[in-house]
Amino acid sequence: MPSPSVRSDRLNALPPFLFDEIDRKKRERIAAGADVINLGVGDPDKKTPEFIVEAMNRAMRDLVNQQYPAVGGGLGVFREAAARFMQKRFGVKVDPMRHIVALLGSKDGIAHLPWAVTNPGDLVCFPDPAYPVYEVGSVLAACRTHKMPVGADTGWKPRFEQVPDEVARAARICWVNYPSNPTSEGADVAFYERMLEWTQKTWNGGRGCIAASDLAYSELYFGEENKPVSMWQARNASIEDTVGIEFHSLSKTFNMTGWRIGFAVGHASVVSALALIKANVDSGTFNAIQVAGAAALAHHDHADVAAMRRLYQARRDVVVPGLRSIGCEVEVPPAGFFVWARTPVGSDGRRVDSMTFAAKLLEQADTVVVPGSGFSPRGAEYFRVALTVEVERMAEAIQRVGRIRW
Numbered sequence: 001m002p003s004p005s006v007r008s009d010r011l012n013a014l015p016p017f018l019f020d021e022i023d024r025k026k027r028e029r030i031a032a033g034a035d036v037i038n039l040g041v042g043d044p045d046k047k048t049p050e051f052i053v054e055a056m057n058r059a060m061r062d063l064v065n066q067q068y069p070a071v072g073g074g075l076g077v078f079r080e081a082a083a084r085f086m087q088k089r090f091g092v093k094v095d096p097m098r099h100i101v102a103l104l105g106s107k108d109g110i111a112h113l114p115w116a117v118t119n120p121g122d123l124v125c126f127p128d129p130a131y132p133v134y135e136v137g138s139v140l141a142a143c144r145t146h147k148m149p150v151g152a153d154t155g156w157k158p159r160f161e162q163v164p165d166e167v168a169r170a171a172r173i174c175w176v177n178y179p180s181n182p183t184s185e186g187a188d189v190a191f192y193e194r195m196l197e198w199t200q201k202t203w204n205g206g207r208g209c210i211a212a213s214d215l216a217y218s219e220l221y222f223g224e225e226n227k228p229v230s231m232w233q234a235r236n237a238s239i240e241d242t243v244g245i246e247f248h249s250l251s252k253t254f255n256m257t258g259w260r261i262g263f264a265v266g267h268a269s270v271v272s273a274l275a276l277i278k279a280n281v282d283s284g285t286f287n288a289i290q291v292a293g294a295a296a297l298a299h300h301d302h303a304d305v306a307a308m309r310r311l312y313q314a315r316r317d318v319v320v321p322g323l324r325s326i327g328c329e330v331e332v333p334p335a336g337f338f339v340w341a342r343t344p345v346g347s348d349g350r351r352v353d354s355m356t357f358a359a360k361l362l363e364q365a366d367t368v369v370v371p372g373s374g375f376s377p378r379g380a381e382y383f384r385v386a387l388t389v390e391v392e393r394m395a396e397a398i399q400r401v402g403r404i405r406w
């Protein structure tokens, strides 16, 4: 009997999950006994700092923390810690109860935002290439999408003045993400000011475009001069009046990817809409994780976090010259968790396609990278390296890749 077709049109409309094929080949190589160096996955290779684990251990013994979590935006203690983090880290003052919502990781909020603020057919804009969840959330909520092309020529940032007027009129959400996955490009306050100028122009007649910023990598930066800024620092931003929202994650800052905790900070109308969706579809984040998350945010300047930044920087400083030495063009990333590099030029004078590049790396060097075309056809000449293995393994990967002829 043919297998029944159970998938919804929405699910079938999602962009293809291109990492499947690479993942399958990687498992085959590992099963065959190969020593695979995985530079593909964006998951920290170090443990959560001990003070956070301790806070969790204590919190999970309390009865109230074993019961259903607080709905309506999360525990006060977590939201207050998030508000203090915004004040201490970015100088942004917000009301924890009106402007902050706790999330099951920032992905939860990013994927659900369209459910909260769009109607079917509304338009959602995001950079191309970008983290795939902006598109996934929009498609699942039956929105139309507009991809804002970014590339080396635009500094990997959208040019809002080039967005067509009819798109600006119909846009309901505009996503940006700096430091970026996959490009690691950063943004300054002036960039957010341009974005808000653009979104604010769309607000007439009570319906316009919500400025949505994904700041998941805010604490992974290399040098004080590259410290990421918040959209809420823009001079034309006001938490009371600007219809916007910014997403924060504890995943990479504190090596907490598996814990599932993040938060969003934004205009009360957007935050309460998102909290209402969450009250209806999940029952919030495990209270004990929120308590531990509050302890983490209170110590975002902890020595463990600074040490992690140094570790990623040391790895970056091996990968970038290493890739250059084997013919890949690459900018030194100022922040983030990845190196975004251009594939080499082959002996035929043409730049190697990123899928071919990644496949050959796996077959001939037992090294996994993510092909840029996994993010977008615009990434077809690029690949992404995650800074998640030790310096020695990074150097070994570069050596192996250097033996391949293109």
Ligand SMILES: Cc1ncc(COP(=O)(O)O)c(C=O)c1O
Pocket (backbone or CB within 6 Å): 042, 104, 105, 106, 107, 108, 110, 131, 177, 180, 181, 214, 216, 248, 249, 250, 251, 257, 261, 262
């Ligand atoms: C740009 C970006 N945003 C958000 C996330 C989601 O992170 P989390 O849900 O773990 O907070 C990721 C994860 O890789 C990411 O790369």
